Amino acid sequence: MKHLLSTHDLSARNALRLLDVAEEMAAVGDREIKKLPALRGRTVVNLFFEDSTRTRISFEAAAKRLSADVINFAAKGSSVSKGESLKDTAQTLEAMSADAVVIRHPASGAPARLAASGWIDAAVVNAGDGTHEHPTQALLDAFTLRRHWARVGGTPSAGTDLTGMKVLIVGDVLHSRVARSNVWLLTTLGAEVLLAGPPTLLPIGVGAWPCTVHYDLDDALAQRPDAVMMLRLQAERMNAAFFPSTREYSRRWGFDDGRLALLDALGLDDTVVMHPGPMNRGLEISSAAADSPRSTVLAQVRNGVSVRMAALYLLLAGDPHDDVPEQHDLPALIPEGRTP
Amino acid sequence: MTTTTSTRTSARTGTAYLIRGGSLLGRGVEDLLVRDGRIAAVGSAAASGAPQDAVTIDADGLVVLPGMVDLHTHLREPGREDAETVETGSRAAALGGFTAVHAMANSSPVADTAGVVEQVYRLGLASGWVEVRPVGAVTVGLGGERLAELGAMAESRAGVRVFSDDGICVSDPVLMRRALEYVKAFDGVIAQHAQEPRLTEGAQMNEGDVSAVLGLAGWPAVAEESIIARDVLLAQHVGSRLHVCHVSTAGSVEIIRWAKARGIDVTAEVTPHHLLLTDELVRSYDPVYKVNPPLRTPDDVTALRAALADGTIDAVGTDHAPHPSEHKECEWAQAAMGMTGLETALSVVQHAMVDTGLLDWEGFARVTSVTPARIGRLGHQGRPLAAGEPANLILVDPAARWTVDPTTMATKGRNSPFRGLQLPGSVRATFYAGHATVLDGRLATPRPVPAADEEAPAWNL
Ligand SMILES: [Zn+2]
Numbered sequence: 001m002k003h004l005l006s007t008h009d010l011s012a013r014n015a016l017r018l019l020d021v022a023e024e025m026a027a028v029g030d031r032e033i034k035k036l037p038a039l040r041g042r043t044v045v046n047l048f049f050e051d052s053t054r055t056r057i058s059f060e061a062a063a064k065r066l067s068a069d070v071i072n073f074a075a076k077g078s079s080v081s082k083g084e085s086l087k088d089t090a091q092t093l094e095a096m097s098a099d100a101v102v103i104r105h106p107a108s109g110a111p112a113r114l115a116a117s118g119w120i121d122a123a124v125v126n127a128g129d130g131t132h133e134h135p136t137q138a139l140l141d142a143f144t145l146r147r148h149w150a151r152v153g154g155t156p157s158a159g160t161d162l163t164g165m166k167v168l169i170v171g172d173v174l175h176s177r178v179a180r181s182n183v184w185l186l187t188t189l190g191a192e193v194l195l196a197g198p199p200t201l202l203p204i205g206v207g208a209w210p211c212t213v214h215y216d217l218d219d220a221l222a223q224r225p226d227a228v229m230m231l232r233l234q235a236e237r238m239n240a241a242f243f244p245s246t247r248e249y250s251r252r253w254g255f256d257d258g259r260l261a262l263l264d265a266l267g268l269d270d271t272v273v274m275h276p277g278p279m280n281r282g283l284e285i286s287s288a289a290a291d292s293p294r295s296t297v298l299a300q301v302r303n304g305v306s307v308r309m310a311a312l313y314l315l316l317a318g319d320p321h322d323d324v325p326e327q328h329d330l331p332a333l334i335p336e337g338r339t340p
Numbered sequence: 341m342t343t344t345t346s347t348r349t350s351a352r353t354g355t356a357y358l359i360r361g362g363s364l365l366g367r368g369v370e371d372l373l374v375r376d377g378r379i380a381a382v383g384s385a386a387a388s389g390a391p392q393d394a395v396t397i398d399a400d401g402l403v404v405l406p407g408m409v410d411l412h413t414h415l416r417e418p419g420r421e422d423a424e425t426v427e428t429g430s431r432a433a434a435l436g437g438f439t440a441v442h443a444m445a446n447s448s449p450v451a452d453t454a455g456v457v458e459q460v461y462r463l464g465l466a467s468g469w470v471e472v473r474p475v476g477a478v479t480v481g482l483g484g485e486r487l488a489e490l491g492a493m494a495e496s497r498a499g500v501r502v503f504s505d506d507g508i509c510v511s512d513p514v515l516m517r518r519a520l521e522y523v524k525a526f527d528g529v530i531a532q533h534a535q536e537p538r539l540t541e542g543a544q545m546n547e548g549d550v551s552a553v554l555g556l557a558g559w560p561a562v563a564e565e566s567i568i569a570r571d572v573l574l575a576q577h578v579g580s581r582l583h584v585c586h587v588s589t590a591g592s593v594e595i596i597r598w599a600k601a602r603g604i605d606v607t608a609e610v611t612p613h614h615l616l617l618t619d620e621l622v623r624s625y626d627p628v629y630k631v632n633p634p635l636r637t638p639d640d641v642t643a644l645r646a647a648l649a650d651g652t653i654d655a656v657g658t659d660h661a662p663h664p665s666e667h668k669e670c671e672w673a674q675a676a677m678g679m680t681g682l683e684t685a686l687s688v689v690q691h692a693m694v695d696t697g698l699l700d701w702e703g704f705a706r707v708t709s710v711t712p713a714r715i716g717r718l719g720h721q722g723r724p725l726a727a728g729e730p731a732n733l734i735l736v737d738p739a740a741r742w743t744v745d746p747t748t749m750a751t752k753g754r755n756s757p758f759r760g761l762q763l764p765g766s767v768r769a770t771f772y773a774g775h776a777t778v779l780d781g782r783l784a785t786p787r788p789v790p791a792a793d794e795e796a797p798a799w800n801l
Contacts, residue, residue, distance in 0.1 A: 107674065108544075108556050109554065109671065112625045113672065116626070117669070204560070205549040205551060205552030206552055
């Protein structure tokens with residue numbers, strides 16, 4: 001891998017490799033000294049054209065745990081926030097010898113543009129672009145799901161995929177980069193994906209996606225999903241005639257206390273409830289659901305750092321000519337005393 | 341004064357050309373004599389009638405066609421001379437095989453008064469590479485609220501007959517109705533950019549399978565088709581002539597076919613890029629593929645080709661839209677919409693229509709010259725290749741193959757979506773009113789500026 005731009009173009013082999021390396025990174029995170037020397041002397045730039053403290057902090061922690069130098073470049077609101085200057089910004093970062101650029105941008109395709117333009121030689125990591133993709137979010141979701149699936153099945157997490165798992169994604173799929181990245185990645189890993197949401201918030205063309213579409217959330221829950229992933233409802237959708245009112249939305253597509261009880265009634269003891277955050281409590285998810293034992297919200301945040309460490313490591317220290325290695329032992333990376 | 345006299349003299353008694361062995365409209369091989377702005381003779385009379393100093397052009401293997409007429413060109417002047425000027429755009433047109441182009445009204449200031457259309461018209465005359473016919477705006481400032489002075493533009497020296505707010509749809513149905521009615525007074529036509537504005541707010545690309553994956557806001561086919569359906573019914577109701585710019589969907593083709601069957605006076609154009617490219621290219625997020633209306637699906641391309649072949653779509657219009665590179669060297673959403681097209685139009689249409697057997701060269705002449713000239717009411721363009729006719733013609737080598745390199749083009753725009761493609765067909769020579777603007781595939785000289793007092797007759801020969 002030279003860049004991480006989307007999960008649409010991520011092979012199953014590379015996806016598994018990322019998840020397996022992330023397991024090893026998670027083990028580092030459990031140690032007292034959480035730092036590895038792998039990227040010492042390398043520079044990672046967090047180029048954020050859109051506010052996202054959560055994602056930026058996660059990438060920053062990941063890069064620092066790998067001993068990389070981190071430069072935070074908040075382009076939003078500064079002179080470089082205008083679109084025409086993406087090229088100038090890229091060339092500035094090139095002049096600063098950035099080895100990796102982690103980019104968050106409101107325009108779909110901006111990371112792909114940066115990677116293909118020839119303006120910069122650095123590895124590009126998509127940290128969320130418009131309504132296109134958010135591949136590291138999907139990777140951390142897959143990582144979380146895989147751990148859960150392995151625990152339920154009593155098998156080790158590393159090396160396995162999501163075959164047999166049923167994941168329901170609920171809400172504003174049309175505008176969700178998280179949903180897109182998850183649909184591609186989870187199906188690549190063998191999971192069955194179901195979508196549920198109002199027809200106005202499912203894209204024209206969704207029929208060509210490798211998943212089934214439900215307009216009724218309770219019908220979808222009756223399909224007995226192993227995980228329910230609630231999408232955040234953006235404030236700007238609320239007044240654009242996508243649905244009559246937030247109350248009606250919440251009633252029809254919110255994961256409320258009634259639906260939390262429905263999981264129990266259906267005997268779905270091992271079904272987890274996910275949310276990429278930040279949550280609108282009481283809108284797409286009730287507080288009881290968000291704080292229930294089924295909730296993976298905090299595990300998702302924790303796993304984000306491991307997955308982002310894996311991505312940065314593989315892009316900057318992995319062998320660029322060896323995308324699909326037979327094995328992935330990392331002698332230089334993992335110091336002695338690690339917990340496997 | 342002396343200069344004026346001498347240029348007028350040279351315009352009238354310029355070089356004569358004996359074109360030998362060209363295939364007229366791809367059929368019979370005949371010699372042609374071009375002299376004094378006209379086709380002086382065809383066949384054996386050409387050689388025998390040629391003056392001593394006539395330049396002989398060996399056209400063996402070449403196809404002789406009427407000069408192409410573009411109904412849809414953005415020359416950007418006045419206002420955006422960094423993108424294109426009348427001079428550079430008309431050079432590109434001559435190289436591309438055009439002898440007339442219609443310059444769209446979305447300049448700055450907008451071509452919504454007699455003054456601006458006359459300015460563009462005079463710039464065209466001064467350049468001398470092709471006939472530049474200004475298009476007048478339908479509404480003041482393209483604002484979609486008040487009719488521009490359509491009559492004044494029609495009566496100006498520019499003699500405007502085509503009116504369009506291109507780039508913006510005349511979406512107000514009452515305003516559209518009035519415009520259609522009003523231009524009947526001087527045989528004008530409204531060329532509509534069919535795009536329902538509310539359905540396309542923030543639209544970035546064709547709405548369908550590809551936009552769903554890319555997360556780009558969709559430009560649905562229905563936004564084009566609903567306006568065309570409304571407009572053909574309006575044209576029928578008021579008995580007016582309607583022209584539909586850059587038709588891009590299979591559904592639009594069906595509506596126009598239906599309208600023509602009902603006898604509605606509607607014509608339509610298609611761009612070369614919509615005859616060849618699809619929205620799959622947008623997966624690159626390269627803004628060189630960003631255009632309005634957007635690239636559509638393979639099924640749309642197939643329908644557009646069939647419609648152009650069977651006459652449902654009347655003409656090819658390039659929608660040549662040069663942009664400075666900084667307007668394309670950015671994220672997709674920020675990038676300007678539009679592609680260059682003048683210097684690739686012939687090759688793309690040959691590739692999509694002629695080499696596929698959908699059109700012969702006579703059909704090519706129909707859709708690139710004869711019909712667009714009729715729609716724009718250019719009586720001296722798109723004429724038969726016969727003795728006595730105005731000599732607006734081109735020599736084309738259909739066997740040539742070339743690789744598109746935007747950096748070598750005459751247009752200022754480098755935004756060609758055909759970059760790197762190998763295409764068939766090349767324009768070897770262009771004769772504009774008997775003057776060779778292109779020879780050996782390269783720019784020759786512009787047609788000398790006609791004297792002011794001969795301006796109008798010079799146009800109409
Ligand atoms: Zn247009």
